[in-house]
Amino acid sequence: MTIRILIVDAKAERSRELDRALAEAGFEVVTIVDEQDDLYATMARTQPDAVIVDAALPGRDTLEHLGQLGKRYPKPMIMLAEEETPELTQQAARAGVSAYVVDSVMPALVRSMVNVAIASFESHRALKGELSRTQETLTQRRTIDRAKSLIMETRGIGEEAAYQYLRKTAMNRRMTLHELARELLAATGRQSS
């Protein structure tokens, strides 16, 4: 039987590559969606056997809810068969791949599908030099720090005053500190990270 897979990923190029790789391995990708799409409607319409989702997407929690709703919805891979070693799940977590699978899919097929996804995500990350979620946070923090230093320098003010300036400007312009910091650095021709 062919395993029907739904891909949830905000990165179009990577999803297309994964689609191709899965097709070569004998799987069928039913559709690719962004998590901003209505996952409830998509899942009801396409009824996939498995979902592969970028682990960095908050939309995973929606899939968890669907998995609780009944047998026909895929369950998180971490819940699958006891005999499954945790290594694959760990590897997947490190690569940023999350999978949801219905009970009836054979473990060997699950392994194969997840391995394809891990390889695809890893090669894409290596190519694009992408950051993990934790690295993103550190980058954000550095950007905000640089913008703060810039304000202190150009206005000759202290750290507290610089923070208050950033806070007030962000509030007036309805931006987050990170967005504002990026803009300030770009405007002065400095690197934001």
Added chain:
Amino acid sequence: MNAIPADGPFTAPERRQVTLGMLPLNDVAPLVVALEEGFFAEQGLEVTLVVESSWASLRDGLQLGLLDAAQMLALMPLASTLGLDGRPTPVLSALTLNLGGNAITVSPELHARLLDVAPHGLDVPLEQARALARVVAARQRAGEAPLRFANVYPFSSHRYLLRYWLAAGGIDPDRDLDLRVVPPPQMVSQLEAGRLDGYCVGEPWNRLAVSRGSGVVLCDSFAIWGASPEKVLGVREAWADRYPATHRALLRALLAACAWLDDTPAHRERAARRLCMGGYLDVSPLVVEEGLRLPTQTASSSGMTLFHRHAANFPWRSQTRWYAAQMQRWGHLDASLDLEAALARCVRPDLYRQAADELELSCPLSDVKPGGEGAHAGPWTLPGSRGDIAMAADRFIDGEVFTA
């Protein structure tokens, strides 16, 4: 709170390096404060905070051992221990990180309809739920689609507080509404896009909707349950058994951070600043600050939260049992599971007492709330191990008292 001795004659932690998982939310403040204000370092710990994007990935990280401990929703240790959430893994909690902090927000359109059918106004939370019941009935008569309400995770306080509020107003959440899970950062945009009519979420996601004019806050979690525990520190039972001194050092550091947060309004502001400047929370600083203000005497409807006062950090077994009873009420907990054994295993007031005692804090003597959850309509006094503890009202929206 400065009286807390930072360096006591404590057993040195077995390991210095500890990795903690967190989600970008206002109430992760204790973890961020403990790191940035040096409370972890005072206890001899080098902590790395890992920002996760979903409760599911935080759960995976803890169950797979990629995280040593994590900020978790109050029900997650129980759900993990019972094998309902992810890989069956005994997870325990000896520390509640905060009480309250969530609120129910609806779209301006729904708010207008509620006002139309609320002859006594919408100031009283129970009246809000009753007004919603009238709107639901009118929609059913008109053949309109059910209203869509969201919460944040299957094993969340948000889900069960929302259901409790709905049911108190006479609504059957399963029959009358379309209930969904939506990640907090998407709540506001989905409300704006008309894909949701309301939600129950923590800050800053209620204030953000209000600040953008796209939502109206009806009531907060304290209005539904005056003592609702929100986030806890979760660790794998096996990890706590293997590194008891490290676990205790974590508990001491976080207790000190929680006490610091409830000490002065200035500390709350400083914490908001840490969250925004540290890159933990990508939301306008003012919205974060407002959501983190210290609750005042005056009633509020904005998702206020307590990190330490009124024995907030004590893991009352009766609190988790109440959530479990709600799961049973809605058919989300199989009757064949041994709930009491799991509760004894994953709610650990004994470990709390050890850590709090080292900081010379007075601890509740009983593992369940005296008189029952919801029995106190106003301030009350609880005898503790080192003197009386000032407690606050813990009433439920419908006046029920939970003594099971």
